[in-house]
Amino acid sequence: MTNTLHRYGKSESFRDDFILFCIPSPGRNDQGAVDKQKAFLRICAKHGPVNMGNGNRGSFRPERHLDPTSHWKRHLDPDWEGVISGVSKPGTVAAVFDTREKAEACLREVKEADLGLSVNMSTSVSGAKEVAESCGIARHSVEYSLGFADPHDHLPNSQVLGLSTMCGHGMVSFNMARKMLDMVREGRRTPRQAVATLARFCPCGVYNPARAMRLLQEARKQSG
């Protein structure tokens, strides 16, 4: 699963996109991993994430029993506790931060907690290196994204790609991202409403609402 690696954008555009995730390795350190993953998420929750997820659900979640009046009062706030208590088996858990400072403070505390699980950071190449150095961590391994190759011209414009690729599993469709861009441009939804709509489709909780908000606001006055 490379669901955080291939996000569309230049290095500078990841200035508000720092994902920390922890993952056990089956047969090596998965015994007792559920409690450790919950501890990891609790540490993350203290440092002001913009999203969190446990592999089954993110902190923005679809609702199963709306009624017609709820169109005017949708939930727009993240639910951290639901994500933490929902960890039921070893897997990947993640938190997304919108500043380097928050991610750095969180990683420092995770390091001190010494959970024994693998911890990865997904962001710009330089961003992760600087955070690691600041925390006194020697990076172990690195996987570079070489971006998307599209020789048959299937992909939409950069604004749609920027929004949709933040769910690396592809659950935020191009059509939905395009629709949200249009609705925000035409004043039919606020950026915050649009972002919550997009984030609900990402079951892993790695969608970055803060970056999406910025991209939507930038796109408001720009053509695609």
Added chain:
Amino acid sequence: MGAIYVDTEIQRATINQDECVECGTCLRGMSQEHLNPTMVRTVRRLARMFRFRFEPEPDVCPTAAFVMNDLEMPRLIRQIFSDPVVEHKSTGIKGRGTEEVKTNDVNPRVTEGEVGYTIEFGRPGVGVRFRDIEEMAMELAQLGVHFEAKNPITHLMTDTATGKLRDDILGEKILSAIIEIKTTLDHVEEVLETVERVNLRIDTVTAVGISTRCDDRGEETRLAGLLEELGYGAERAKTNMGLGRATNLQAA
């Protein structure tokens, strides 16, 4: 995928079953009301008749109409590779790949001087048929690369020496899949050149992740330097911070 459309003959939203990759997003990602379908259609028709803009919440299905198909092989393979909350029995983890270098500190897969590749097809948002994945796998196999044994695509190969996949799944469309291979540093250029060349023949998009081990000081310049030399700009990366260790009783 654009698999859902309104069939104007029957006046109903319809799913193109050939394009649908069984990702479950329509069912899982949409919020639901449980309104009467006749009432919903009547309101929509009235609004259309008077040219009213009908603007419901874009992520709400008013009638909770979606249900998952009962899936059997070979169609089941679509869900396995498209729905991220379905666990691969072959890997024990959710998603289309494996641990890659995310657990390289605990379970060494890529060591210094080695290079791991995740060659992903169909993402973002385009999808891919297994026959296209096979075409790439068979070309890569000719380079003598090592296919990662714990990768779901490798499990579907009938012959890992040639990269041949099972015949019964070749026409199935999925959201994405990852071929995972490993070489030494001196093969990077020919692998990346092969991926680019084959991508011209297969009607999908690809995304390559390329990984290696850092040195004891946490530095990595060999692969990064080579990529720059070859003209590949790496803007983003996933970095294993090296905080993991074996803690299971039998593994420690």
